[in-house]
Amino acid sequence: MRTVYFDHAATTPVDERVFEAMKPYFTEEFGNANSAHQLGNNAKVAVEEAREKVAELIGASPAEIIFTSGGTESDNAVIKGVRAAIGKSDVITSPLEHHAILHSAECEKRRGGKPVYIEPDSKGNITPKQVEEAITDETALVSLMHVNNEIGNINPLREIGAICKEHGVPFHSDAVQSIGKLPVDVEELGLDFLSMSGHKIYGPKGIGVLYVRHGSPWIPWMHGGSQERRRRGGTLNVPGIIGLVKALELATDEVDVNLEHYDKLRKRLLKGLHNRFDGKFVINGNPESSVPHIINLAFTDEQGNGIDGEMLLLNLDMEGICVSNGSACTSGAVEPSHVLQGLGLDPEIANSSIRISMGKSNTIDDIDYFLDKLEAVLNRMMTTTANA
């Protein structure tokens, strides 16, 4: 059966060119970058070259780059590490953030921390003014993502960064979904901390980057050997580092071609949706300010009732189509996505939503195939409901 993968915001395959670049570091060049001998030195040289490239691509200096195990670790390290260094309570963030941020911020309550949530509007917009109003003497950190992984919204980081700077508040962004898609320069965006991940940009899983601006209030929480200037203990994941950096370079070099491709796919998808399901779907989030490859859709029947998004996902899966709904299965009950809940959507609409996230290898034909299957599945589901 044909497989159509529309879940690139969850993970991507490793690009063949990335895989090729990584290979030697699993086998011949397997040295520990901390070893004093030749083999160790080869690994160290490769890692330091990689570090310079990442730094250059985001406008940082190499000493500000720390390799981690992924976006989750980088996010945890910022929330916990800044709070520990500053001692102030408030972490200003939003309910639309990734769980790596939200659960870290909630966990800080045990150490006297206080998450402060900026309320987005129903399209997920957050304004710089809201951030400014939330800042107090107790603000330890502002943490807001660049691109939302479920609805694709882009946050106005540049403006928020300027406000944070003006108030002397450290500013972090989870840029896992924007890296390689939007320009990310820590100076231009006014960032003190940034998180990225390898596997969302056709690199390997289990590798990420944490950018820490020189002089920022931050203490490490992962202790071990002297790796990463004593800021992140643990033997360096050399193949992972090489892979992440190769993936980042490719994404940057090919960004225009990729974005143009996503734009074409998106137009085809939206046209097809309008032709076939006009009045029976809504786009969640703010399509006016979003990345082209992520589209979150809620489907309703003739009466305007939300269809069962979980059933829709499973039915599409049976046709070989991989999408996501961001829901969590908590103690047996399906909870709608926290992001859609954070928009204040009616739970029924939130539960009738699916996310489509397109990638480099998707084609116009994939879109048409999806539209055909979607139509068949929705018709089937609506007839079943009508007869029930």
Ligand SMILES: *Cc1c(COP(=O)(O)O)cnc(C)c1O
């Ligand atoms: C995937 C993702 C993460 C987690 O990254 P991992 O490398 O999988 O730990 C964090 N934030 C966002 C926005 C993501 O999409």
